[in-house]
Amino acid sequence: MKTIFLLFFWLVFFSYYSLSTPQIALHTGNRCINCHLSESGSGLRNENGWRTVGKYSLIKTEWIGLENFFDLTKLTNSAFEGKLYFGGDVRAQFSRSLKPESKRRFFVKQITGYGFYEATDWLYLESGYNFADITYKNHGQQSWTAAVVLDPFPETPKVRIGHFQPGFGVRYDDHTMLIRIIANDNVYANPLIAVDFSDYGIELYKDVFSPTPEWIFNLSGGIFNSSNLSKVKINSIEGPKNLTGKSNLIYVLKGLLSETIGMSDFTNSYIGASILSSADFYLVNTFFGINFFKRLSLLFEYSSGKKGDIFSLNNFLCMLNYKVFDALYLEVRAEQAVADYKSLEIKNTSQQLVFASQMFLLPFIELKQEFRLIDTEQIPREFTQYKGALYYLQLHLFY
Numbered sequence: 106m107k108t109i110f111l112l113f114f115w116l117v118f119f120s121y122y123s124l125s126t127p128q129i130a131l132h133t134g135n136r137c138i139n140c141h142l143s144e145s146g147s148g149l150r151n152e153n154g155w156r157t158v159g160k161y162s163l164i165k166t167e168w169i170g171l172e173n174f175f176d177l178t179k180l181t182n183s184a185f186e187g188k189l190y191f192g193g194d195v196r197a198q199f200s201r202s203l204k205p206e207s208k209r210r211f212f213v214k215q216i217t218g219y220g221f222y223e224a225t226d227w228l229y230l231e232s233g234y235n236f237a238d239i240t241y242k243n244h245g246q247q248s249w250t251a252a253v254v255l256d257p258f259p260e261t262p263k264v265r266i267g268h269f270q271p272g273f274g275v276r277y278d279d280h281t282m283l284i285r286i287i288a289n290d291n292v293y294a295n296p297l298i299a300v301d302f303s304d305y306g307i308e309l310y311k312d313v314f315s316p317t318p319e320w321i322f323n324l325s326g327g328i329f330n331s332s333n334l335s336k337v338k339i340n341s342i343e344g345p346k347n348l349t350g351k352s353n354l355i356y357v358l359k360g361l362l363s364e365t366i367g368m369s370d371f372t373n374s375y376i377g378a379s380i381l382s383s384a385d386f387y388l389v390n391t392f393f394g395i396n397f398f399k400r401l402s403l404l405f406e407y408s409s410g411k412k413g414d415i416f417s418l419n420n421f422l423c424m425l426n427y428k429v430f431d432a433l434y435l436e437v438r439a440e441q442a443v444a445d446y447k448s449l450e451i452k453n454t455s456q457q458l459v460f461a462s463q464m465f466l467l468p469f470i471e472l473k474q475e476f477r478l479i480d481t482e483q484i485p486r487e488f489t490q491y492k493g494a495l496y497y498l499q500l501h502l503f504y
Contacts, residue, residue, distance in 0.1 A: 126278045127404060128426040128434065131373055131396035161432040161465035175468050190221040195502040203494040213237050214280070214499075229254040231267075235301060245333035246299035262311040265327075270303045271357040272310075272325050273379040274390035275406055279473075281497070284408055284422050287339075288442035288453040290483035292491045297337065297348075297388070297410070297418065305330040306355070322362050329355040331383050341415040342448040348412060349383035357381045371398045385413040402426040415448045436461040454482045471501040 166172040183190045196215040201207055216236040223229050232251040239246050252267030270276075274284070280300040287297050296302075306329030313324045334355060337348040349355070359379035364372075374395040381388045388410035396402045404424040411417040420442040427435045438459040445452045461475040475497040481490045 127275055127394060128402050128424070128436070131375075131394050131402040131404070131426075160468070162468050163432045163464055163466050166467065171467075188223045191219065192503070193218045195500075197500045199498040201496050203496065214240075227255065227257040229256070239301075241296055241299035243336050243338070244296045244299040245302040245304070245336055246296075247301055247303045247333065250301075250303050262309040265308045265310070266306075268303055268305050269308075270301070271306060271327055271329050271355060271381060272308060272359050273357050273381045273388070274408065275392050275404075278501075279475075281475075282422060282438075283440040283442040283455055283457060284406055284420050286420070286442050286455070287418065288420075288444040288455040288481070290453050290481050290490055292479055292481065292493075292495070294442065294455055298334070302333060304333045304355070308357070319364055320362060321364075322360065324358075324360050326358040327356075329357070331355050334383060339412050339416045340446055340449060346412070346415060349386050353384040355381060355383045372396065373399070387411060400428050402428075415446070417445045417447065419443045419445075432465040434463040436463065450485075452484045454484075456480045469503050471503070473497075473499040473501065475499075 166175045182192060194215055194217045195213070197211070197213045199209065199211045201209045214237060217233055218236070219231075219233040221229065221231045230253055233249065235248045239248050247268070250267070250269045252265050252269050255264040255266070277284075283294070285296055285298050286294040288294060306327050308325060308327030310323065310325045313322050315321045331349050331353050332351050335347045335349050335351045335353075338345040339348055340346075357379065359377065361375060361377035363375035363377075372395060374393070376393045378389070378391045380390075388408065390406060390408045392404075392406040394402060394404040402425070404422075404426070406422050408420040409418070420440075422438060422440040424436060424438045429435060436459070438457075438461065440457050440459070442455045443452065444454075456479070458478045459475055460477075461473065463471065463473050465471050475495075477495045477497065478493075479495060480492050483490060
């Protein structure tokens with residue numbers, strides 16, 4: 106009963122936040138910053154992003170007699186003449202294997218509140234706190250973020266200082282993808298860099314140049330503390346090793362070339378790369394996305410990492426997303442993650458083929474269904490590998 110009350114409470118009062126979805130960004134022809142208050146996407150939406158998704162609804166609110174309630178929720182997502190933005194995000198997930206003996210799993214993944222305040226026209230404050238259980242504490246997952254954003258001069262980079270996630274790769278709204286995990290010989294893979302991973306650091310953002318009026322190139326880079334990344338353990342012949350040391354720093358650099366208009370009347374795309382390094386560990390991500398006719402999106406990302414001479418990984422995903430209409434999307438996704446423990450001479454491979462639907466039942470209420478075919482392998486084969494199908498259902502409340 107307490108969980109149900111919390112879900113309802115956050116829906117009515119604070120459920121504003123929605124993680125950036127690259128698929129929808131491609132469909133609408135926007136960059137992350139066009140709809141979000143953060144340069145890297147995710148987090149609070151600005152007025153444009155909030156009003157856009159607030160229109161998505163499979164069920165007309167007048168059909169169920171709630172048009173007055175939802176009309177109130179669409180008034181504004183800010184206060185004090187647009188100086189203060191607030192909101193929240195709730196995610197609950199149900200999962201079950203299709204094997205007869207399997208048990209249902211239900212848990213609340215996220216109950217997060219957010220705030221953003223424009224102190225001056227060049228100084229911004231942002232924060233967030235997740236009240237749900239933190240699953241991956243030993244992989245750097247954190248319950249809170251907070252930062253100060255400085256943007257005093259248009260010709261200089263925007264500066265973000267605080268406790269937040271470094272900008273690398275693409276941030277997806279599905280936390281069960283394989284692109285950021287360490288492949289295991291069973292279905293319970295551990296994250297390399299967990300969802301909501303964050304640490305103290307500073308990051309700079311700048312739109313560097315536009316090669317043509319249709320394109321814009323954004324460059325970002327930063328330095329972070331590694332106290333949370335150092336919690337990740339990598340197996341070796343000498344026992345578990347820290348991914349990096351607490352005294353080492355994390356360095357990140359990311360470049361993104363994206364269309365502002367389109368190569369033609371029927372396409373929209375982006376291409377980019379990033380590198381994250383700390384001591385003898387590095388992670389390189391390359392990514393690409395293209396949309397046709399604002400209807401069909403193809404997204405690809407490849408991630409390659411290495412920890413000295415004891416461990417390496419090679420992960421990729423390829424995603425095809427089709428917009429039936431604004432409130433309904435269909436998706437097919439192929440993913441693979443490979444973890445090579447060189448000193449142990451063990452290689453783990455995880456693969457999954459995902460068939461999914463994403464629907465906005467009502468304004469700010471999203472339901473995602475996924476059917477997954479999963480196959481894991483270990484070479485040499487020492488333990489029982491997993492092969493089977495899983496069904497996922499995720500309820501997402503945002504505002």
